[in-house]
Amino acid sequence: MKNLIVANWKMNPSTQAEAKEIFDTIRDGAKGLKSEVVICPPYVCLYASSFGKGVVSMGAQNVHFEEKGAFTGEISTAMLKDLGVEYVIIGHSERRKYFGETNEAVNKKIKASLKAGLKIIFCIGETEEERNAGKKSEVLEGQIKNGLAGVGIAQAKSLENINIAYEPVWAIGTGNNCSVEETKESLDFIRKFINPDMRILYGGSVKSDNSADYIKQAGANGLLVGGASLKPEEFIKIIKSAE
Ligand code: PGA
Numbered sequence: 001m002k003n004l005i006v007a008n009w010k011m012n013p014s015t016q017a018e019a020k021e022i023f024d025t026i027r028d029g030a031k032g033l034k035s036e037v038v039i040c041p042p043y044v045c046l047y048a049s050s051f052g053k054g055v056v057s058m059g060a061q062n063v064h065f066e067e068k069g070a071f072t073g074e075i076s077t078a079m080l081k082d083l084g085v086e087y088v089i090i091g092h093s094e095r096r097k098y099f100g101e102t103n104e105a106v107n108k109k110i111k112a113s114l115k116a117g118l119k120i121i122f123c124i125g126e127t128e129e130e131r132n133a134g135k136k137s138e139v140l141e142g143q144i145k146n147g148l149a150g151v152g153i154a155q156a157k158s159l160e161n162i163n164i165a166y167e168p169v170w171a172i173g174t175g176n177n178c179s180v181e182e183t184k185e186s187l188d189f190i191r192k193f194i195n196p197d198m199r200i201l202y203g204g205s206v207k208s209d210n211s212a213d214y215i216k217q218a219g220a221n222g223l224l225v226g227g228a229s230l231k232p233e234e235f236i237k238i239i240k241s242a243e
Helices: 016-030 043-051 077-082 093-098 103-115 128-132 136-147 180-191 211-216 232-241
Strands: 004-008 036-040 056-060 087-090 119-124 162-166 199-203 222-225
Touching (some): 004 087, 004 232, 016 036, 016 043, 016 232, 043 056, 087 103, 103 119, 119 136, 128 136, 180 211
Parallel strands (some): 004 036, 004 222, 056 087, 119 162
């Protein structure tokens, strides 16, 4: 199983020129490395998929669950496939928090994406309040069971089509990354509910000075990187640390 290192650029950068520069530097730096690298830029930069062939795959940060029709502002799985997109992030905590994305919507998106042959990066994670109230396990279990409800593994072409990203919400963009011990505990807990051969990534303030620990000590099969993935040299160091 290859490690999966995913860049989530969120709503950055502001220009196509900047996006291309970051993209090209990452692609050149990732050449010859063993991990699978995926860049998830904003929708408008997904055109870059044609430049990454063989080294870097493209992923979207979201997708709509309906196939087509009157859904102003939305993007379908078929549109992503047509652009050469391979992966899609589903259920990121920012989508849950700011855009009201429920477990039910996440489940529909996962089913639609797998049906279309997209590989998914399904995000789960507890908030600080939930963690402090001792509800972490309950929240993670609910997100996994509801998000993957009715998703036969058979629906995915292979287990590699379903990847889970454990991202404690309190660790995202805060610099307060989750400790290796706590991450290991959470990943072990999550593994009880999924096929043991599925990849689980860690995300939340990953940097090159903590990235290797998640892979080598906490047992993650990859990383979901936000802020640090926009700094190409830093992101390349992160990819190399997972080798
Ligand atoms: P961060 O974001 O690396 O900036 O904490 C991770 C994410 O939200 O996927």
